[in-house]
Every structure is written in structure tokens, then in C-alpha cells.
Amino acid sequence: MEEILIHLGGGLAQAMEPLNFTMIILGCMLGLLIGAMPGLGSVNGVAILLPITFLVPPTAAIIFLAAIYYGAMYGGAISSITLGIPGASTAVATVFDGRPLAQAGHADRALTAAAVASFIGGTISVVLFTLFAPPLAAFALRFGPAEEFALMLLAFATFIGLGGDDIPKTVFSILIGLVLATVGLDIISGQPRLIFGDIDGFLHGINFLVLAIGIYGIGEMLWTLETTQGKVTVHKVKMSVSQMKRNLGDVKQYIGTTSLGSVLGYFVGTLPAAGATPASLMSYGLAKTFSKDPESFGKGNIAGVAAPEAANNAASTGSMLPMITLGIPGSPTTAILLGGMIIWGLRPGPLLFTENPEFVWGLIGSLYIANLATVIINIAFIPLFVKVLTCPFTILAPIIYILCVVGGYAPTQTMHDVWLMLLFGIVGYLLRKLNYPVAPAVLAIVLGPLAERSLRQSLLSSQGELSIFVTRPISATCIVIALALVFYPVYKKFSNKRAADMPAASG
Amino acid sequence: MKLVLESLKKAAIPAVVAAATTLGLSAPAMAEWSPKKPVELIIMAGAGGGADQIARLLQGLIETKKLSPRPIIPINKAGGSGAEALRYIQDKKGDDHTILVTLNSFYTTPVIQKGIGVDVSNFTPIGRMAVDNFLLWVNSEMTDITDLDSYVAAVKAAGTGWKVGGTGTGQEDSILTAMMEKEFGYDVTYIPFPGGGTVAKNLVGKHIDSTVNNPAEQSEFFRAGNTKPLVQFTAERLPAYPDVPTANELGVNMEYYMQRSINGPPGMSAEAQEWYINLFEQLFNSEEWQKFCVEDGLACDTYLSGDALGQYHQDQIALHKELIESVGASAITGE
């Protein structure tokens, strides 16, 4: 314990060195900006700035890149709330309640909640990182394909309540998301699948962003156009110091769910391959399941913004653990960070902690500082972000369309994906008019590949025996919890009904 | 660079020196052609993998050394084991501003996925930057497996219950696994994972029994005592693993390498090819690149370029066709 504190002190001191501190502030601001643009995420920022980091020492370089990563996690919420377009898969769950809040004129409240929750998530996770890195790294090793699949079941179970009231249509939405996720190369058999019309663009699969920007960007804009019939809608938002204080005071409403979400997010983040998206979804699902007022979720509950944001920040810190100790990237961004470390001559692996303590603890120290810096910068910019919403709709709309088109093009740099995005946007809009919920499809396309791959890897290693999922303790535990989560709402409904029936019976 | 500067100083035209250094044009032969717009460096694998690291390191070196008047932009096109990248390059026929960084799926993907219609022998060879090696690894807690013989015995005893991890069906390690199955007459279960790092983690966590992996992906776990190499598939023992025998020494004729090379689309102009050959030769000889090779366990002794690389590609294509035919494409895909 004492040793950890000494290391941590050293790390913090290192992070406060002028060069490193400048890197943190610059990185956070850049990340915030890049993360706030739909289609662009930390992966773009990190990839572009990687060559620049050859000019500074490795510790300063990783601190810079980690700060971008961190800032972008905060930034993702901004486009989710103000524009209703998730900038990254980790911010999908933030749209569910963030968008309704913004439409009701409470964008500032939602943005403040997102920033504060991100701060809570970041802080809790970095403390956990400091205290329990080595034992958790050992735990992560015990996670094989079977455990990963059980975890995916758990993730699906937590968002069972996210769909609409039309069950066949909700199930359809989940299934089509899962099918779209199978397009592209199947790594298990090495064969391309569902390459419609032998078009090259399908070989890389259907990127999550293409579906999300299509449905939430273009589809949502068309929907707004219809409901307002093109009339100018201006969201009046007044910003004042007292308003700001009230927004910060909201924290009382969601401190419980965010703390739970942060711990959960951190653990899920440390597991290789899982990452921040399932973490944010599970956190949202849990917040809804255990809320006193689950009905208000999806209609603008402030806790529905806070829970996923806390979890995705916690998970992004968590995913640094397998990166450093096992050399496994949990996300495309950490993959590039990892490449960067190797280029700088630092070999991630079990020995990095002991052989390069300055590097590791400098990074950990910088996470504390970056967390604090980002929340301050973020809250300071909220009035500016809210201003975007006061733009006349006929100016905002074409700009959003352009952001969607360019954002859809950027990740793979093919026009194919942009056309696909437009198609999804229009079809999504029509489906939405007929009461098909679209959120389950977007979530399914993120989790689908992980679920299928881990299922088939497990079955390969058990030679087709399904019992592998219940005979392994961690996987069995996850499955039991998943079942409990599915049946908890049913039980609650049943017991509520009985409670309601009781007085009637006795009276 | 230094040498060039000196020769230019002799010409005693300071203005030219200044212009040449800022633009990075350094040899007279190159003055004729240079990129007119940003150059796309297509990576036929995903972010974070070996090819990706190489591309980003090269990009960084080009930028910090100011070797190109226009930036080099790495773009990942990982779809279909590189099929997407290969088709993209094929369609860029005659383009002087697109280049490709390869791994061995450059040879195998057109053979295994017959439908893609790409003939890589038409591509413009530029330069081979490195050659990567393969070793056979097991978890070091498997104390009764100490050499190739005991390994083969253990696999035979386990039958298809023996799990070999790899980076994907059709990738280099799956071919090598299929070669071993044929050589020793056993059948294993091959489980693909996304990326060599994940394979290594699953080996340490004992979710798989063995793997064929590059030194770079295992070296840290080896140093930490988690995994151990049994045999290397090289002509000579690697300097980093002096105690590990090669397959040839054990009387098993098995060698396999993975090249990392830079290639242009078919029909690239000769001037552009010349310019890129020189550019990558400078990078190849740079201190940074050689240092990276040593750390990553890559062999970077000779820079093959132009027609010599073209010939090397021809040989490798023939070799891979033969390999895939001999083990059977179905032995690799498993279906």
C-alpha cells in the first residue's frame, strides 16, 4: 500500500511537470473537440497525432495520447445530447435520455450531468486502477471465450427493457442488427459472408457508425422535419450562474447509479475484448432496472444520461490495464496507443510495471490530472455547445447532413459507406414511423460480432459441447446473473400487482 | 541526408540547399518526380497489428525526417483478409499516389479466395522492409513438454482436443499449423482470435494449448516466464533465442517467413517507382528502423527493391500456391 502511494506520488509529480501538464491540457481539449464531432472519435485524433509524439519523450507522448482518448470520451456525449447523433459506439446509450432532455430545452442540464458523471466514473476507476491493477490483470487472464460469451449474454440481458412495447418489432430490430453485424469476413472460417452483389465495400463489414449516423443523424433529422413540418424550432436555453449551480446540484439524483456504473464499467473495461460500449449499455440497463421510476427512462431521465457516461469513462480507464499488462488492445484507439508504445521501444507485457515504473505511474498520474482538467474545460464550454441548438433549423440541418456525410466517410474512406448510411437513414425513418424501435438494432450491431465470435470459439474448444458455459465458474455466474436480470422485471411486476391487489382484497 | 547536404554545399548555392532541405528532395535522380498530393499508404490489416505499426512508424519517420514533400497517410483496409485492400490497389491502376504495405495475405488471399480476381504479380514492387519469423510456443507450466518430440507426442495423445490458437483462418500461422498437421500426421482444433496479442493472452490464461506466433507477440510473456518456445521455423537460430533449435536441425524440413514490403498499383510510372524505392531505402537504412527491427525480432539485413522484389514475390506466390495445394484449402478453412 505504502509502495503504491510512493509510486503514485511520483507519477503525479511527473504529470505536473510543465511539458507533461501542457500535453494533458492540449490533449484533453483536442479530444473533446474531436469526440464532439459525429463520426470522428479518439481513434482519429490518436492516429493523426501519433507521428508528432516522436518529438517528445515516450511518457509525455503516451500522456498526450491518453489525454486525447480521455477527452474524446467526454466529447462523445456532446454530440449525443446536442445533435442526437452518437459520436462513438460508447455514447449510444447517452442519446436515449440526452436527446429528449435537449429537445425539452434542458441540454445544459444533460451536458452538465454527462460531464459530472464522466468525472465520477473517471475518478473511481483511476483509484481502482491504482489500487488493484495486478490482481485484476491476473483475473483478466482467466477470461477465455466462454466467459466472454457469458458476459455478452449479461450485456444483452441488461438492455432487455430498452425496446418499445411492440415485442415482435423489438425482436426484429435486435435480429436485423445482429444480421448486419455478420456482413464481412468471418474470422473463424476465413470466409467472406453476405457480400451482396460482390461489392467490395461489404468486405470490411458494416461499420457501427454507418448505422448509427444513418439512423440517428439522417433518420432523426427527417423525423424532426416531419414533426415540425420544416418550421423553425429554436430551443431556448438560458445560462446563468444560478442555473449552473442547480445543474451541478442534480448530482444528488444520480450519484448512486453513477457510482455503481463506474465500478461496473471499470471491471468490464479491464476484460480484454469487452470495452466501453457493453459497459455503458449495462450501466444504463442497471440504472433503469433498479430505478424507482423506470418508465421515465428514454423520455429524459437525468440518471439515464449519467449512468452510461460514468461507465464509459470508467471502462476506458479500465481498458488501459489489459493494454499495459497484456499488450491487448480493447478498442481501435488502444490498438494505436499500443502500436505507439512499441514504436517508442516500450514493450507492453507483464514486466512493464516493474521494469518501466516511471512510464506506467506517469501515465496513471496523468489520468488523475486529465480527469480533473477535462471536467473543468467541459463545463466551461457547455454554454457554447448549447448555443448550437439556438441556430435556425434550416442552417443547422444542412450542416448536420454534411457532418453525417463526412463523418460516415472518414472511418473507412469509401463512398460505399456513405450511400449505405443514407439508405439506413431513410429506411430507419420509415420503420420508426411504423413504431419499430431502432435503438436495439444499433446496440446489436456493436455486440453481435463479440457474441458470435466468443460463442463459436467456445464451441470449437469444447468440440461442440454446450456444457462449457455452465461448468466454468465465472461463466456460470454471469449466466445466473443474466437470468436473474431477465426475470427481475417480471418478478417486480408480479409483486407490484400483488401489492396492489392486497388492499383491495382485504378491503 | 548528411552526405547529400555536403555534396550540395560543394555546389555552393546556399539557396538551393535551403530549398532542398525544406522540401526534402535529396538526390538528383529524385528531382524529376515527387508526389503532387498526399500519398495513401494502404494497410491490408486492421489498426494495431504488425503491418499497422510498421506503416505508422514509417509515416512518422518520413514526417520527422522531412523525406517527402507531401504527407503519407496510412489508411486501414482490413476487409476480407486484405481482399478489400488488394482490390482497391488493383482498381488504382496507373496511380502514382497510392502504395500498399503487405503481409503474407498478399500471397494467400488471392489463392484462398479465388473469386476476388486479383493478380498481385502485376503490382509494382517497391521495397521489402523486413522479414518476420515464426516460433512454436506453449505455456511454460506444461513441464512435460520440453521439445518438439514431447510436443508431438502430447498432441497425438490429445487428438482434436488439442487447441491451437491463431490470428485467423487463412493467416500465416494457420498455414503453418496446417503444414505441421500434415508433417506429423495429427489433427488439432484451430481457434482463431482477433490479433496476436489476444492469442498470447489466451495461451498464458491456458484457454489454448499452443500457438505459432511471431517473436514480437510473445517476447514479453517469454521474458516474464509465462510461455516458452519449442522450435523455430527459420534457417538459422535467431540471436534472441540461441537455445531454441530450428526445425531443420531436428530433421524436419520446415521453414516459413512473413515479408513486410511496400508495393504500388499495377502500371505505376517508372519515375514514381524510382522515387518510392529511394524513399524507402533511406528509411530502411535509418537508425530508427534498424533499431525497431532488432526490438521486434524482425530480420532487416537486405533491402530488396524493384525487379529483385518482383522476382521474390513470384517465388513466394509459387511457394504459397504449392503449400496451400499440398495441405488443401479445406485444411485451412476447416469446413
Next chain:
Amino acid sequence: MTVRTAEICMAILLALCSIALMFKSAELKIGWVPERGPGSGAWPFWLSAGMLLTCLATIYRWFKGVTPESKNLEPFMTKDTILVVGVSAGSILFLLAATHFVGIYIALFFFLLFYLRFIGHHSWLLTIVMVIVVPIIVFCLFEWALKIPLPKAITEEWFYPIYDLMYSY
């Protein structure tokens, strides 16, 4: 077309899509490969089969008149809606199609001109400022700062002098 008609048309269309997906997946192995688990086509095949079932359920519920959509006789899209949504979707379609021929920057110019002036009825001054400033911002942000080359089609060579200016620091 009423919402009721739209509901059944959509359900039938989606059912047909599901069947097409099932056929497409069946090109691969959809059965259980002994000792290996499901084949590579199994996952998409059975998921598509599930999609078909949910569509059939929707069709059944339509006949029964259970869902609110199946009882709704209001028009699916009013004339005004078709106009306002169609014009927007059409202009994006134009933006993408034009990008293939004249590159994104020229396409953006016309897209913004049309949208701001003829849909938004903004002043010529604002329109002109926007059609010039937005493509420049897009260029600076994406090509210069983020190094993401955007499609330029035939306008590719127009940018050579700009690159000269940008990179000859």
C-alpha cells in the same frame, strides 16, 4: 396510403428481405459442423429465420388488428410531409451523387446553395458566405488537420497548387 396499408406492406417487404437473407446465408454452411460448432452461415441464417418469424407475427397481429398501426386509417405520409422529407432526402442523394463526379467540394457548394437559399429562404449574403466558408472549413479540418483525404473526383488537380501552398512551409 394509410398507416394500416403501410404497416402490412412494410411487414411483407421485411419478410421478403428475411427470406433473401436466409438464401444468401445458405450459400455457406448453416448446419452444425461436428466438433466445431455452428458453420459460418448458421448465425446469419437462423437470425434471418427469426426475422421472418417476427414479420409473420406482425402480419398476424395486423389481421387481428391488435397493433395501433393496424387500426390507424390516417394517411401514412401527408403531401406536406412527402414534400419536406423528400426534398431533404433528395438533396442528400444529390450531394452524394455529385460527389462521385465533381468531388465533394463542388457538391457541397451546390448543396448548401440549394438548401439555404431555396429551402431556408435565407438572404443571399448569408447564403454566399456559407457556401464559401463551409467547404473551406471542411477542407481545413479534414484534409489539413485530420489528414483525411475526401473524394475530389475530377477536381483532384485543382488542389495541387493548394497542396504546394500547404506543404511548402
